[in-house]
Amino acid sequence: MNAYTIHDLMDKARRRVPRMFFDYADSGSWTESTYRANEEDFKKILFRQRVAVDMTNRTLATKMIGEDVSMPVAIAPTGFGGMQHPDGEMLGAKAAAAAGIPFTLSTMSICSIEDVSEAIGGKPFWFQLYMMKDRDFIANLIDRAKAANCSALVLTLDLQILGQRHKDLRNGLSAPPKINLNTFMQLATRPQWCLSMLGTRRHTFRNIVGHAKNVGDLSSLSSWTAEQFDPQLNWSDIAWIKERWGGKIILKGIMDPEDAKMAVSTGADAIVVSNHGGRQLDGAPSSIAALPAIVDAVGDQIEVHMDGGIRSGQDVMRALCLGAKGVYIGRAWLYGLGAGGQKGVAKALEIIRKELDITMAFCGERDINNAGPHNLAENRLS
Template identity: 55%
Template sequence: MKGFDWGVRRPAASVEDLRAEARRRIPRALFDYVDRGSYGEQTLRANRRDLDRLLLRQRVLVDVSKRQLGTTLLGEPVALPMALAPVGLCGLMHRDGEILACRAAQAAGIPFTLSTLSIGSVEDVAAAVEKPFWFQLYMWRDRGVTRALIERAIAAKCSALVVTVDLQALAQRHADIRNGLTVPPRVTLRNALETALRPGWALGVLRGKRRTFGNLAGLVPEAGDGVNGLTRWSNGQFDPGLGWSDLEWIRGVWPGPLIVKGILDPDDAERAAGAGAAAIVVSNHGGRQLDGTCSSIAALPRVRDRVGDRVELLVDGGIRSGQDVMRGLANGARACMIGRAYVYGLAAGGQAGVARAIRMMGRELDVSMALCGRRRIADIGPDQLMVN
């Protein structure tokens, strides 16, 4: 792959290889920000454990010579049943990381979701790519900030708004505290050696257009101080009193498709469907919020049973392979949201690394469909699974 130098003897064969390379290429504080979860990380482990428990049912002597991996999301064709999830700080994982990830997703024919807490702003990304992308929104107490972000997403012609609803209180992530994570990264005696050992990463980030939260710069003055400033501001913004009326308020401002992310309970899924959501992401925030709750893949069938086909369902949490994508589809999702897997690729090799992650997972899905006797995405259902 032109312009893609792994700096290692062996090529990447899996997302786990990308993870190992990402660990080598970026400082520990940033790697742990992506890789770790909240508190005791029970939910983080549950996401992987419960996926591993779902066994795929092998079928033979079925004509699978012509397989189709395409489907639709929100009425738009996609080449694979996947979307890149919103992940903060991608512009610190690699120079202009959000732009590169969006380009890779669009080249692969799947949606990209820009986080509110991205380094590159929604305007930066829109100016650098050819097609619309999705924008993720936090429901701040400050309605002026919330409205301004929605209006900027409208102006940037974003094709869907992904509202994250499971952050009414910010869970503690022990690794971020221990590592002293700041944005932009602050050089201290503790991390100077790690930075010195990664000159390529450091020079790349320094040459990037931004090194702090692009969507909040100028909109939230405190965000210019990085994570510490944002924390001071957000302590008064994460509102335990937020309710379904707030989602209805957003629905009144945003004219396009609305995706509600962070649903685990069937009752909440019912309410989201009634509030005008076009899609729901069954998600526990990648194990980064409520620790000790159920995995996303375990919650998915109950949500599907409740809402049926009234809304499209996506699932995230621990998805690292094409086999995991197939498990998600068989358990009731229309598509899977990919977070850590693509960020490992971004940190390891920029746009080419993200493209590598998408391509590997797509090929794994294709082979798994063949070995399971499935020709189309629509053919994948609950009968495809066995529980270990």
């Protein structure tokens, strides 16, 4: 595939995917100020270039929550993956497995936990969980993740209520699309996508339909999801989830040092510094701006990951230099998926890997585990 940057893949995806689904990936809440800051703030962080350093035998291999990874990058949980490309989450999981990195499946995925497990031959992957009011459904979802050999549970804490995303409202976003004049015109301009979708039976949220009480079709799904996100979620709920799960748990959505300290007290294995890709609280800091204070607050008490705005291997290096032990890519893998299915995701990972490797070398390092503040220029983002 002829693409050299993640933005090349973004442009290809924009031309192929109907606007409602492309905009779902490529947008934030309200004014989108935090969404833009997530990407733009990385540019303020400058590297310290070193020369005459032996750059042979470089390695990006490391560990995330004790699991071997070929580079400190995981695919983030994102909804509607299977609407970017048929069987999207299954293809993303295959690409991640081939690349030797974790794939995280969203609760709001088009392909189910079971679909993804079958696609990768029962290999481990991570599952992201939203806390909902129907605790029986959540308990069953956790049990299904166990049965599918998921090796970590990623509990998202920042979606107790939905941020208002104007593009989604204007586009009439739904899965599958509701046909009206607006959505018909969007679909009519993407005939290749429409034809490809005829080849799969996966067109709705398969982790939910047929599993949640009285949810058997699109109309019942819409009403169920509208009332199920639990605004009463609190730290005590994590103990119940942790006991039911019994395995490694990652808490996603931490943006404040005090919340990071609370996360440590739960006994979680890692936290993800994340503002939900700028899709929740507009006007919040970027994830990369919030990262250093959180790393300082928790030290080595808990593993710190981050997501939000990663568009290159250089961005990965910047996050690692500021203390993250791993990063997650959301939009980057969705752009690859929309651009070219599994090959597109593989291309996105290849781009990030190559950029990370070369940047590490120019910074005078041969082992990614040695990246740190010493690799940054003094006028880095504070």
